[in-house]
Amino acid sequence: MIVAQAALETRMLLRNGEQLLLTVIIPSLLLVLFSTVDIVTVPVSATGDAGRPVDFLAPGVLALAVMSTAFTGQAIATGFERRYGVLKRLGASPLPRWALMAAKTLSVLVTEVLQIVLLTLIALALGWDPRGGAGSVLLLLVLGTAAFSGLGLLMAGTLKAEATLAAANLVFLLLLVGGGVIVPLDRFPEAAQSVLGLLPISALSDGLRDVLQHGASMPWGDLGILAGWAVLGLGAAARFFRWE
Numbered sequence: 001m002i003v004a005q006a007a008l009e010t011r012m013l014l015r016n017g018e019q020l021l022l023t024v025i026i027p028s029l030l031l032v033l034f035s036t037v038d039i040v041t042v043p044v045s046a047t048g049d050a051g052r053p054v055d056f057l058a059p060g061v062l063a064l065a066v067m068s069t070a071f072t073g074q075a076i077a078t079g080f081e082r083r084y085g086v087l088k089r090l091g092a093s094p095l096p097r098w099a100l101m102a103a104k105t106l107s108v109l110v111t112e113v114l115q116i117v118l119l120t121l122i123a124l125a126l127g128w129d130p131r132g133g134a135g136s137v138l139l140l141l142v143l144g145t146a147a148f149s150g151l152g153l154l155m156a157g158t159l160k161a162e163a164t165l166a167a168a169n170l171v172f173l174l175l176l177v178g179g180g181v182i183v184p185l186d187r188f189p190e191a192a193q194s195v196l197g198l199l200p201i202s203a204l205s206d207g208l209r210d211v212l213q214h215g216a217s218m219p220w221g222d223l224g225i226l227a228g229w230a231v232l233g234l235g236a237a238a239r240f241f242r243w244e
Contacts, residue, residue: 150233
């Protein structure tokens with residue numbers, strides 16, 4: 001039942017033009033545009049090498065793809081399902097409520113795999129040379145998905161659908177600009193850097209960048225931030241989510 005529901009959720013997401021724009025087209029366009037046009041100033045590394053824009057942008061865009069699916073897309077879709085009574089009806093079906101949430105999570109993971117494969121192929125075509133280990137990248141992506149999924153479900157389960165739509169898109173835009181995705185955090189004032197560095201999108205993009213661009217083994221600090229957001233978001237969603 002979980003697999004069948006997850007397959008349905010995935011088909012519905014991929015058939016939704018607005019969600020497809022948010023989860024696939026926007027990250028792809030940002031990656032191509034900012035990698036080919038001289039807009040982004042890549043921070044100079046400890047060795048004095050500034051590197052190429054695609055090496056800086058690719059990890060950030062992967063983090064953006066996770067946020068767009070696990071947080072923004074899931075929050076909006078779940079919010080309107082809650083408004084129209086879909087969640088209430090599914091909750092009364094033979095599919096248990098925990099299984100419905102598991103199916104939604106599985107759908108998010110399937111969509112993220114498709115996103116990551118597509119964005120990786122685009123980045124490689126642009127000359128990206130990733131480093132680091134796959135295990136560190138996988139752990140970052142899983143914790144990032146858990147953190148954003150919990151926050152998205154919390155928003156969808158507590159706010160009205162229209163408020164969720166507005167808030168989720170606003171948060172997406174704010175974190176796109178201030179989360180280290182395309183604009184390095186060191187471009188912000190020092191007082192803001194410490195605060196922005198605690199955001200889940202900053203932790204995910206910086207962690208992926210440390211591994212894929214600089215070859216770090218395991219960015220424990222960023223993993224700790226993501227784990228904290230995951231516990232906070234999922235715990236709050238489980239406590240305050242309203243099905244009606």
